[in-house]
Amino acid sequence: MKLPVRKSTSMLLFFLSGLFLVLLSLADAASRRASAAEVLKCNATLVGELGLSDLALFTEARYARHLSLADRHAAFQDHPVSLDHFPSGSIVLPPAQLRP
Amino acid sequence: MSSFFRKQRYLIDFTLSSLLRRKGKNLGLLLVYTLIVFMLASVMLFTHALKKEAHIMLQASPEIIVQRLVAGRHALIPVDYLEKMGRLRGVVSREGRLWGYFYNPVVKANYTVMASDQMNLSTTEVVIGTGIARTQGLGIGDYFSFRSDNGNTYSFQIKAFLDRDSELVSTDLVLISEKAYRVITGISEGQYTDIVLSVRNPQEVYKVAEKLSKKLPDVRPILREEILRTYDSIFSWRQGIVFVLLTGALLAFVIFAWDKASGLSAEEKREIGILKAIGWESGDILRMKFWEGIIISLSAFILGYLGAYVHVFYSSAVLFEPVLKGWAVLYPQFRLTPFMDGLQLATLFFFTVFPYVVATIIPIWKASVTDPDAIMR
Numbered sequence: 001m002k003l004p005v006r007k008s009t010s011m012l013l014f015f016l017s018g019l020f021l022v023l024l025s026l027a028d029a030a031s032r033r034a035s036a037a038e039v040l041k042c043n044a045t046l047v048g049e050l051g052l053s054d055l056a057l058f059t060e061a062r063y064a065r066h067l068s069l070a071d072r073h074a075a076f077q078d079h080p081v082s083l084d085h086f087p088s089g090s091i092v093l094p095p096a097q098l099r100p
Numbered sequence: 101m102s103s104f105f106r107k108q109r110y111l112i113d114f115t116l117s118s119l120l121r122r123k124g125k126n127l128g129l130l131l132v133y134t135l136i137v138f139m140l141a142s143v144m145l146f147t148h149a150l151k152k153e154a155h156i157m158l159q160a161s162p163e164i165i166v167q168r169l170v171a172g173r174h175a176l177i178p179v180d181y182l183e184k185m186g187r188l189r190g191v192v193s194r195e196g197r198l199w200g201y202f203y204n205p206v207v208k209a210n211y212t213v214m215a216s217d218q219m220n221l222s223t224t225e226v227v228i229g230t231g232i233a234r235t236q237g238l239g240i241g242d243y244f245s246f247r248s249d250n251g252n253t254y255s256f257q258i259k260a261f262l263d264r265d266s267e268l269v270s271t272d273l274v275l276i277s278e279k280a281y282r283v284i285t286g287i288s289e290g291q292y293t294d295i296v297l298s299v300r301n302p303q304e305v306y307k308v309a310e311k312l313s314k315k316l317p318d319v320r321p322i323l324r325e326e327i328l329r330t331y332d333s334i335f336s337w338r339q340g341i342v343f344v345l346l347t348g349a350l351l352a353f354v355i356f357a358w359d360k361a362s363g364l365s366a367e368e369k370r371e372i373g374i375l376k377a378i379g380w381e382s383g384d385i386l387r388m389k390f391w392e393g394i395i396i397s398l399s400a401f402i403l404g405y406l407g408a409y410v411h412v413f414y415s416s417a418v419l420f421e422p423v424l425k426g427w428a429v430l431y432p433q434f435r436l437t438p439f440m441d442g443l444q445l446a447t448l449f450f451f452t453v454f455p456y457v458v459a460t461i462i463p464i465w466k467a468s469v470t471d472p473d474a475i476m477r
Contacts, residue, residue, distance in 0.1 A: 021402070025405075032437055042266070043157045046270065051161065051197060051296050053327050055269055060427050065272070067334065068326060071173050088428070
């Protein structure tokens with residue numbers, strides 16, 4: 001007669017497979033880093049050649065598109081009492097060196 | 101030693117049976133806990149990878165960008181500023197740049213237009229980023245139109261696309277010849293958007309910037325170090341998006357742990373009372389509840405972390421996209437490189453598993469040292 005699998009055995013198996021997958025994610029990260037090195041190098045070359053200064057993450061407003069080149073006074077910068085129009089302005093603060 | 105392990109195994113068997121008796125409640129708990137770990141881990145992996153990637157790519161950005169300010173705002177810089185700068189020791193090259201923005205009302209997208217002599221473009225050709233091509237459905241050889249400042253429309257043939265893998269920096273870029281740029285924007289020959297300086301020795305950059313500010317008081321030098329610092333601080337835990345997401349997840353976690361720590365349900369108390377009445381010691385009950393905490397928190401950690409890894413590195417953080425995109429039409433399609441290590445994983449483990457186990461043990465200890473008769477009443 002076959003004995004039923006104990007619950008603790010199933011749990012141990014679950015944790016061991018979980019741990020294996022976590023370790024696999026670290027190995028996957030290392031291998032992807034190695035294969036991305038060339039792409040990152042090419043991107044850095046493009047940045048150097050074109051003289052780019054910012055990531056194209058927030059393309060909706062000029063002060064969010066080129067954060068590092070934004071005006072010194074970001075709040076109400078277009079005219080007095082002009083509240084920030086774009087959502088990205090509320091999730092990205094001005095760079096530290098531009099703040100008073 | 102083997103009797104110790106046997107005892108723990110029986111305790112785990114009992115704990116699992118006890119958890120399965122309250123299946124609905126415990127599965128709900130596991131789901132909420134997993135979601136919190138997923139959110140925390142996603143934010144951590146995403147921001148760290150983005151910061152690292154930005155740092156690597158922007159290491160190649162210009163050492164000094166010189167902007168002219170008029171009434172506190174960025175203005176065009178006259179070409180004679182190149183002469184006015186005089187001879188600056190350590191500066192190996194100085195070059196005027198032409199770039200700006202173009203709003204396309206048809207697709208409601210903002211492009212960054214840049215004059216470039218790197219691509220050997222004729223006056224009728226452009227090179228565009230893949231984000232623009234995707235949004236407008238353009239191919240190589242197709243025509244791309246600009247409406248100039250005097251209302252005329254000019255069409256340019258697409259010579260090439262910028263590399264798809266570089267979308268994070270180039271998705272909205274339009275490269276064009278200098279002559280064509282001046283025609284469509286109306287910027288005269290004697291002016292540039294800004295000036296870029298190359299400095300041979302990185303330690304001289306500050307000195308050059310200082311001299312520049314003294315010689316030309318209306319310019320603002322932007323150093324590469326400041327550019328790098330900008331991206332370091334944007335995705336640091338104290339800022340904007342990360343703070344919003346992190347605060348939400350942390351508050352949820354605090355409420356969750358507080359709820360566990362503030363007391364036991366009547367059913368749990370009754371269970372402890374019965375166990376004590378049939379001869380379990382307080383230590384056994386504590387060990388059983390310790391295993392319960394470990395089983396739930398470790399399961400939530402493993403599932404949450406693995407989910408976050410797939411979310412950030414295999415689905416390009418699809419849940420964060422609407423937040424980052426805002427109202428923008430153009431958004432880069434990029435797959436982040438997993439810059440993560442064991443230390444990050446250990447930090448996440450410590451902040452998510454440890455508080456929960458501690459929060460569950462304290463009320464159990466209180467209940468297990470009281471009289472079983474009093475608990476069951």
